[in-house]
Amino acid sequence: MELWQQMVRDSVHSVDQLVERFGIERQTAEDLDEFFQARINPYYLSLIRYPGDPIWLQCVPNKKELEDIGAEEDPLMEDAMSPVPNITHRYPDRALFLVTSQCGLYCRFCTRKRKVGDYDKISMKGLESAFRYLEQHTEIRDVILSGGDPLMLTDIMLEKILQRIRAIPHIEIIRIGSKMPCVLPQRITQRLCDVIKKYHPVYLNTHFNHPWEITPESSKACEMLANAGIPVGNQMVLMKNVNDDPATVKELMQKLLKIRVRPYYMYMADETKGANHFRTSIETGIEIIENLRGHTSGLAIPHFVIDAPGGGGKIPLLPNYVLHKDNEKIVLRNFKHKIYSYKNYHDRNNPELVNLKPVDGKNGKQKIKAIKVTKVKLPRMEKIKA
Numbered sequence: 484m485e486l487w488q489q490m491v492r493d494s495v496h497s498v499d500q501l502v503e504r505f506g507i508e509r510q511t512a513e514d515l516d517e518f519f520q521a522r523i524n525p526y527y528l529s530l531i532r533y534p535g536d537p538i539w540l541q542c543v544p545n546k547k548e549l550e551d552i553g554a555e556e557d558p559l560m561e562d563a564m565s566p567v568p569n570i571t572h573r574y575p576d577r578a579l580f581l582v583t584s585q586c587g588l589y590c591r592f593c594t595r596k597r598k599v600g601d602y603d604k605i606s607m608k609g610l611e612s613a614f615r616y617l618e619q620h621t622e623i624r625d626v627i628l629s630g631g632d633p634l635m636l637t638d639i640m641l642e643k644i645l646q647r648i649r650a651i652p653h654i655e656i657i658r659i660g661s662k663m664p665c666v667l668p669q670r671i672t673q674r675l676c677d678v679i680k681k682y683h684p685v686y687l688n689t690h691f692n693h694p695w696e697i698t699p700e701s702s703k704a705c706e707m708l709a710n711a712g713i714p715v716g717n718q719m720v721l722m723k724n725v726n727d728d729p730a731t732v733k734e735l736m737q738k739l740l741k742i743r744v745r746p747y748y749m750y751m752a753d754e755t756k757g758a759n760h761f762r763t764s765i766e767t768g769i770e771i772i773e774n775l776r777g778h779t780s781g782l783a784i785p786h787f788v789i790d791a792p793g794g795g796g797k798i799p800l801l802p803n804y805v806l807h808k809d810n811e812k813i814v815l816r817n818f819k820h821k822i823y824s825y826k827n828y829h830d831r832n833n834p835e836l837v838n839l840k841p842v843d844g845k846n847g848k849q850k851i852k853a854i855k856v857t858k859v860k861l862p863r864m865e866k867i868k869a
Contacts, residue, residue, distance in 0.1 A: 487663075487670040491587060491635075495523040505534075505543050515544040518552060519596045519757060522589040527666045530695055537693040537725040540761075541590055548591065548757035556597040558754045560794035567616045568609030573794060577625035577656075580613055581605045582644055585635040587667035592720060592761045594753040598631075605631055610644070618651050625656040634663040634670050638678050645682040657682060662690040664715070664744075668704035676711035688716045688747060693726055694734045702742040709743040716747035719785065721768050722761040729774035736775065736783035746785040751800075754792055765789075765800065773802045777818025 484492075495504060501512040501521060515521070523542045530538045557563075561571045561579070571579040584598055584605035598604035617623055626648055633641060648657055659679070663670040664687075679685050687708055691697060708715050717739050719726065726732055736746045749771070752762045768787050775784045788797040806822065807814035815823050 485672075487587070487667055490524045490526060490667060490669060491522075493525050494588075495528060496521050501544060507544065507546075511546050511549070512544070514549055515546070518548060519544075519591075519593070520589060520600050522586065522600075524587055524667050526669065526700065527588050530698070532695070535724075536695075538695055540722070540725055541592065541692065542588060544591060545760070547760040551757050551759045554756040554759055555754055555792070556756050558792045559594065559790055561595070564794055567612045569605065569613040570616050572616075572620070572623075573796060576622055577627065578617065578620075578623050579627050579629055580617070580648075581630050582610070582628050582633050583607075583631040583635050585630065586632045587635060587663055587670065590662075592722060592752060592755070592758040594755045594758070596755070596757065614647055617648065617654065621653045624653060625658065626654055627658040627660055629660040632661050632663060633659050634661045634675070638675055641675075642678045642681075645679070645685070649682045655684070657685045659685065659687045660690075660718075661687060664689045664704040664708065665691045665696050665701055668698075668700040671704035671707050673707065676707050676713070679708075679713055680711040683712060686714050686716065688718050689744065690719070691717050691735060691739060691744070692719050692722065694731065694738055697735070697738045697742065705742045705744050715744045717744050717785070718748040718750065719746070720750045720752055720761075721763055721771070722752055723763050725761070727763045727767050727771075729771045732771050733775060733779055733783070736785065737779060740780070740783055746783055748797070749785040749787045751787075751789045753790060769800060769802050772800075773818075776802070 495501070498509065498512045498516050501507045501515070502509050507515070521542075521544050527538070527542060531543075532538070561573075564573045565571050569581045571581070573579070581598070582605075584601050586599060589596075589599060593599055617626060628644065633644075636644070645657065648654055679687075689705070691701075705715055719732070719735065721727060726735065732749070739746055749768065751765065751768060752758060754762070772784070772787045786797075787800045789800065790796070791798050804815055804817075805813060806816060808827075810827060810829070812827050813825050815825060817823065
């Protein structure tokens with residue numbers, strides 16, 4: 484048995500452990516265990532600095548989860564977009580492939596808790612029909628392995644899946660969604676890296692939410708992946724009292740770049756059963772992006788997105804940098820709130836573009852009014868609390 488597998492076995496998971504280690508009242512611990520089991524491996528447990536800190540909030544069950552059990556189990560409608568077991572096909576050219584129900588840590592904000600931890604919900608029996616679906620649908624060029632966490636599979640089983648996918652001619656890109664580099668970096672071994680790199684191009688997206696998660700162990704794991712030619716991206720979830728302030732996010736993004744992890748997404752927390760106490764206001768996320776753009780490297784700025792309820796996909800959100808736009812010019816502001824006018828360009832060989840006019844409200848769009856640049860004043864952003 485490898486070290487990481489032993490650490491999974493040694494995880495805090497029982498009602499007795501929740502009561503003894505975290506002082507949770509027994510009946511509450513039993514109710515929480517029935518709602519969504521706990522799994523906190525020894526490594527991630529060691530990152531907790533004090534009760535209620537950003538690490539604690541992500542992994543220790545909280546009675547607030549039980550106040551929210553009326554919310555949606557599947558807000559993104561993944562199951563409705565699942566043509567065969569283990570496959571979600573939402574976007575035209577890519578598909579999500581669930582390969583295991585297990586994780587190295589059960590995050591309390593998990594959007595897939597209806598399946599995670601349940602072998603019957605994400606079963607190995609569904610792999611063959613999933614492979615056949617991928618083979619038959621030639622429009623799919625990008626496959627994302629997820630779960631659960633694909634790196635909970637053994638090296639041998641993971642390689643079988645990678646080998647089978649890579650044998651499909653129209654699939655160009657393989658992605659792995661794994662929290663292991665963050666929550667159980669001991670899983671990232673040289674042998675694992677050697678397996679993955681045989682099936683390039685392979686990308687890995689991981690999931691750091693707070694600067695304290697960047698440790699010597701997690702840094703080494705990410706650098707091993709990068710050294711194996713596996714680009715690593717990060718998908719952060721914006722959460723109340725975890726990372727809902729600009730300074731924390733800026734520190735996280737800058738530290739990620741130092742270990743060769745590219746900030747990719749910053750998600751609004753999904754409207755998921757048992758997790759709505761983590762949600763912040765949208766304005767909080769906008770403020771964070773406002774305090775990154777121009778104040779740190781563009782490499783350190785993730786896309787701020789909402790994964791739209793009802794299966795609408797990821798929709799980006801940005802601060803309002805465009806103050807006015809017409810046929811002649813666009814009026815913009817920069818990160819210092821200074822105003823600039825940029826001349827518009829039209830292809831004179833295409834009169835349809837040259838003669839564009841603002842449309843009125845009858846067609847569903849508000850008429851655009853010109854503004855005088857010299858009189859535009861934009862107030863400074865005030866601190867917005869969730």
